[in-house]
Amino acid sequence: MDIRPIHTEADYKATLKEISVLMDSDPDLGTPDGDRLDILVTLVQAYEARHVPIAEPDPVEAIKFRMDQSGLSVKDLEPIIGKSNRVYEVLNRKRPLTLSMIRRLHQSLGIPADVLIAETLSG
Template sequence: MNAAINVKHLLLIWEQFRAATDITPIRDEAHCARMTEMLQALLDETQGKEKHPAMGLVDIVGDLIEGYEAKHHPLPEVMGVQALKFLMEQHGLKQSDLSEIGSQGVVSEILTGKRELNIRQVRALSERFGVSAATFV
């Protein structure tokens, strides 16, 4: 049998938690930056361990950031090389900055359509930019 929820107690705990963490729907760019910093700290703490007690917070903070970004900085509906070019522009990257996918020559061939991304490169780009691997396929 479920115990009745003590809303007054819940609100007291929520206010303490919110005051300590500022975990609320993201209001502006500065708040988004703080939540992104918190997410990185949580990810460092959890080290990818799904059963870590902080993984619930990782999910909540990640969802808040994703919602804010989707509303305020939507990615255009592009795929493959167009997405890569867009992300490079948004992050101020040059071809030489993408050493994880190959030399500047390899990156140039990919961007001009002379070469296709392989699965290793797709995974590396997905991880680097925090987007689905499907973005680059």
């Protein structure tokens, strides 16, 4: 099993391509191909942890994600953000989050406050 560390972007892309081929064949764990896939995925994760920065999530996207994950509707956010028109304005990036909205979103939905205070991407 000839496996080498990922040092360059070219190594990274080649490893991703090999992982894709192996995943298509869906090898069983404990087989040579299954072991190879496991090792290559571990190498890619280590490379990405060092070389691929993870951007902080956008506050509005974090709210939408939590809504989706929890099965919440605009109506469910009214006690937290305000009347439905205000909720839509926030979700459509027409109105910024206020400090009190951020506090309530954090307390009610468990969205980290640092995510909610981050700069919102322009819509």
